[in-house]
Amino acid sequence: MKLDQILAPGAKFEPYWWEAAPRPVLPEIPAPSTIDVAIVGSGYTGLVAALTLARAGRSVAVFDAEAAGWGASSRAQGHIGLIKRPFADLEAQWGRKRAIALLQEGQAAIAFAKDLARRENIACHLNTNGRYIAAATPGHYEALAREVDTLKREIGFNADMVPRAEQHREIGSDLYHGGEVRHDEAFLHTALFHQGLLDRARQAGAVIVPHTRVTAIGREGAAFRVATSRGECRAGDVLIATNAYTDGVAPDLRRRVIPIGAYGSATEPLSPERLASLLPGGRAGIDTWKLSHSFRPSPDGSRLIFGGRVSMRETDPKRSAPKLYRFLMKLFPQLEGVKISHSWTGKVAYTFQTAPHLGVRDGAHYAMGFCGYGVALGPYLGFKAAGKILRRNDAHSPFEDLPFETRPFYYGNPWFLSATVAWYRFLDWRASRA
Template identity: 40%
Template sequence: MTDLRPDERVYWDHVVAPEIPLRPLPEQTDVAVIGAGYTGLATALHLARAGRQVTVLEAGAVGAGCSSRNGGMVGPSFHKLGVAGLTARYGPDKTLDIMGEGLRALEYFQSFVAEEGLDCDLQMRGRFRGARTRADYEATARECDWLSRHLDLPCDMIPKAEQHREIGSDTYYGGVVYHRDGGVHPRKLLLALAQKAQAAGVTIHETCPLTALRWDGDRATLATPRGPVRAGEVVMATNAYADAATRAMHRRVVQIRTAAVATEPLSAEMMRALTPKGRMLGESGRLFMWYRPSPDGQRFIFGGRLGRPGGPADTQRRAFAAAVTRVFPQLSDVEFSHVWSGNVAYTPDHSPHLGQQDGVWLAGGYCGSGVTRSLYFGMKLARKILGQPGADTAFDALGFPTVPCKPLSGLGARLLTRWYGHLDARDLRRDRA
């Protein structure tokens, strides 16, 4: 994942990573963090500022996984089950707590970026989510009303006749604007976080994967190609890039491949026509496409479980061309200059999780909405490790369940993706009948 082709490097263009010094591994460390993405670096930063010696082990380069190639969208990251699904499973009180946690995560994220002075192109311009069917619009309106009444979240339903104020497309039956959403440059955010962590005393070791973990009493021995490290605490922040060596995380998440493309540079007039207010964008559906203006405002980026993520670039371009022109016919002649893919981590209960499992500390399973959550969870996980107040979250009582039949989870995810695609197509046919 570290050796990207030139057409994959949209977030690498004009962004120079600071040098990570090559240092020998320490024989001992207070805390070993596995994974130098958002979660691992955020956890390491807070632990180091509390006086802990923290060593980060990264299998590739910093941010080689999702943290450098995601959509860069931020917001409350509400639960995948939605209000109705959560209420059916957990009841109204727990639903309110879980949904409120999303807002608390967003408030923390914004204040952290501001207080730390992180240069990451944070732009809180809101997000428009289009309704692909009339039923989707009605369901969204009900949820928007609940969010406004119970969480005081500013969101506005936009009828089809007025959606051109938000998006240069006729394909939707209206939609909703979430005013508390926005976007960042994901790689800039990651590199700024890495710099802060190093300044706090965290040592980051790139191309240094964990190969085995053994506990001897209250200390762990971590085997790596550069030799062993002994640690009092272990944090596994590998999320969708967990493997057999990080089994505690690996057995709890389903790794799903997704893809993204970026257009060639577009004119300022075209960019304004596509998103008059520069918002983040998305749509309803089980298999939905997210899209947004690039952080520099010169391109459009589209992503989702479309085509064959990770397959040939030309195959991926064709799959996205069909989806993109469904929404924006005016882009039918536009080329995609960048194509890339990566993993996201889903969980059996559709919830993110954090806490201690199998003797190690875990945070992950963000279900495709990890930018905001990961920094918040990193802070919360550090407080749990340190025994500090303010460590509790609404997700603590949910545990972190393992994935049933884990060896078959990849096949199951692919079959479920096809089934979801069938259901989405059926709903569209019924809506237009």
């Protein structure tokens, strides 16, 4: 499939979400020279921390090397879902009590993100209709059903199975083998959510300093010297909220997050009837392949947004678009001839434990490693990190008790990803034959 065969006239290689919420142009202001809290990264994590701290009376500056929200927070598909680790897996690693605590914390993050959008009155098309998890194989369907039973028992999870014979009520495709509806999960317009948080943080008094890279963070007694591309700033506390974009400014954290490419595309406009025939349940969905795919209606119901891990490293969207399109044709062959209006890429941050982390290193706070679930976890752990800076009693999160591991010879360039992708492709191939 050639690129020019699948692109609609005027197709763009940037997020569909930027049509409604372009990267903001903020007033040029001098970077502050003294501040209570300096935050590195202006995505969901940094902004919710900034909002919380500013409302508590702290002076806050949020630095971003690019435009505000340029990272994953304006590129995501907008799914608000639970961390992706089976209960048995967590239990085997950390015991039943901690497995329950981690999953309950994941549920708290979902509730927090939904509540935040509502409480702050952010017009971001929050849809609380739930999410659909599509089983890629009969074996995956059985595993989903077992997991639903376990999660209902252990954490009161609110989900129901949809057998293959009934899956057309959720998806107009025969590619899958049934699935699971997760009723408490949700989805939203990712860049409008970000824009709303940006507005609230600025209204609360936080100073946003875009196009300003933080180049070094050093201690100065109990405080910090924050060197940026536009001068130096003295800060009482620092929060590093750079997730998959963590660079040399935090080399120790960079060794602990694995940046992985994630890809999104939008179709050209479809009629409401046609879109409803593809996703009759009106929910966002994701499948169970190791190299998973996602799909959802656009907030205005005009087009299908879909995505996947077509390559682990971030690659040119001109290369990812044809690969994603091939998947689209397998999922919905009835869309043959429909073209792509937008295709984009970004980075998600995995960790060696496939769990997010929150903590303090060399005195600087951090919250990162959301493993593709940062639409819920970013805001929630940004809030928790702010709570820790404010020394609030309720700021503890079970995610901060996990060891934040690295591996020998890993310094932030994931040289092992090609082998991992090959292994995942093999596992998916084997599962498809079982």
